[in-house]
Amino acid sequence: MTLLFRLLALVALAASLLWLTPVHAQKFDELAQTPPIGWNSWNKFGCDVSEQLIRETADAMVATGLRDAGYRYVNIDDCWQGGRDAHGDLFPDAKRFPSGIKVLADRLHAQGLKLGLYSDVGNKTCGGYPGSRGHEYQDARTFAAWGVDYLKYDWCNTEGMDSASSYTTMRDALHATGRPIMFSICEWGETKPWLWAPAVGQSWRTTGDIAPCWNCEVGHGNWSSFGILRIVDMQSALRKYSGPGHWNDMDMLEVGNGLTEDEDRAHFTLWAMMDSPLIAGNDLRGMSASVRATLANRDVIALGQDPLGIQAFRTLAEGQLEVWAKPLAHDEWAVAFLNRGDTPRRLAFDWKEHAVGDGLSGRNLGADKSTYRWTELWSKATGSTAQALDRSLAPHSVLVFRLVPGPSAAAATGS
Numbered sequence: 001m002t003l004l005f006r007l008l009a010l011v012a013l014a015a016s017l018l019w020l021t022p023v024h025a026q027k028f029d030e031l032a033q034t035p036p037i038g039w040n041s042w043n044k045f046g047c048d049v050s051e052q053l054i055r056e057t058a059d060a061m062v063a064t065g066l067r068d069a070g071y072r073y074v075n076i077d078d079c080w081q082g083g084r085d086a087h088g089d090l091f092p093d094a095k096r097f098p099s100g101i102k103v104l105a106d107r108l109h110a111q112g113l114k115l116g117l118y119s120d121v122g123n124k125t126c127g128g129y130p131g132s133r134g135h136e137y138q139d140a141r142t143f144a145a146w147g148v149d150y151l152k153y154d155w156c157n158t159e160g161m162d163s164a165s166s167y168t169t170m171r172d173a174l175h176a177t178g179r180p181i182m183f184s185i186c187e188w189g190e191t192k193p194w195l196w197a198p199a200v201g202q203s204w205r206t207t208g209d210i211a212p213c214w215n216c217e218v219g220h221g222n223w224s225s226f227g228i229l230r231i232v233d234m235q236s237a238l239r240k241y242s243g244p245g246h247w248n249d250m251d252m253l254e255v256g257n258g259l260t261e262d263e264d265r266a267h268f269t270l271w272a273m274m275d276s277p278l279i280a281g282n283d284l285r286g287m288s289a290s291v292r293a294t295l296a297n298r299d300v301i302a303l304g305q306d307p308l309g310i311q312a313f314r315t316l317a318e319g320q321l322e323v324w325a326k327p328l329a330h331d332e333w334a335v336a337f338l339n340r341g342d343t344p345r346r347l348a349f350d351w352k353e354h355a356v357g358d359g360l361s362g363r364n365l366g367a368d369k370s371t372y373r374w375t376e377l378w379s380k381a382t383g384s385t386a387q388a389l390d391r392s393l394a395p396h397s398v399l400v401f402r403l404v405p406g407p408s409a410a411a412a413t414g415s
């Protein structure tokens with residue numbers, strides 16, 4: 001009888017495990033079906049992070065309408081750590097985070113937001129704080145117990161370590177907690193993460209750090225940071241690796257950190273067109289109306305959130321003028337015109353002469369059967385591809401059009 005009971009219990013346990021496994025797997029699979037949107041402390045605040053900053057940032061995300069525009073993650077980057085206790089468990093800096101991370105996560109969750117945290121593959125983070133090497137499962141359990149939703153995992157102090165297997169160890173540790181935690185791989189493109197990371201995390205940095213400049217490279221020793229165009233130009237061969245659940249990460253945004261309004265808009269547009277995570281990196285508490293409007297442009301955000309998840313491609317380059325195209329669901333397209341140069345450019349563009357299909361549809365925009373109505377997503381102007389464009393494009397600026405199949409109302413009525 002006892003043996004029969006034990007057998008039955010074993011069968012029940014096996015059945016429940018079989019049933020549970022796919023449920024957990026499914027939850028992880030659903031992470032980042034579209035690129036994550038949120039905020040991170042590093043670009044503006046560096047190591048100057050605190051519970052107060054995170055609380056105020058979350059409040060500002062709600063008050064400025066960014067949460068309602070799709071922003072979810074509030075991510076604490078490096079320097080939050082206080083150390084490890086006698087059991088080896090990580091704890092936060094008690095001065096900066098006196099209430100602890102769990103309290104902060106609970107508060108954010110109550111606001112409809114999510115909390116992200118940072119660690120590193122090596123013994124130490126880039127800022128010299130404790131990294132997760134040798135503590136992967138322990139740290140993942142700590143993060144899960146605190147209610148963390150997103151882990152950015154950096155690559156400092158990893159001499160001699162193998163990137164794919166190191167990141168896989170942390171992925172497995174996160175999976176083992178049962179809490180779906182978005183895994184953001186930050187390995188700067190050093191070992192071609194696009195080749196191995198799609199099976200490991202939901203996003204991977206493709207380059208070194210971003211800098212708030214249009215086309216510069218800023219060197220610090222043997223480490224460089226890159227302006228907007230430099231990062232865009234480094235993506236050219238990578239679009240095929242990106243898709244739902246696994247994204248090329250072009251680094252956190254510099255919108256509001258000193259670029260001009262046109263540059264901010266161009267930067268934001270290109271990141272959305274290229275399906276990069278949109279992680280704001282400015283001070284959300286004191287934004288100008290124009291920075292807020294840039295970050296909150298739902299029409300531009302929607303390009304990156306399109307369910308097809310197909311990264312934009314450069315379809316035309318003529319000197320400083322480039323045309324980028326992105327296929328969208330329901331036969332729609334996004335087309336962006338970028339003036340990289342320092343002087344205004346005339347944009348004379350007859351849609352009928354240009355196929356943006358990239359072999360996907362092969363159609364000429366504006367040809368008989370494929371006339372599109374368009375909306376320009378910064379000015380909200382509307383029109384039809386039946387008419388050519390003739391505009392001036394300011395230096396370092398974009399125009400971005402969403403094209404919907406069908407003649408414009410004006411064209412249809414012949415007026």
Ligand code: GLA
Nearest residue numbers: 042077078126127154186209
């Ligand atoms: C690296 C990362 C940055 C930031 C810092 C923190 O440089 O690439 O995004 O996380 O470390 O020290």
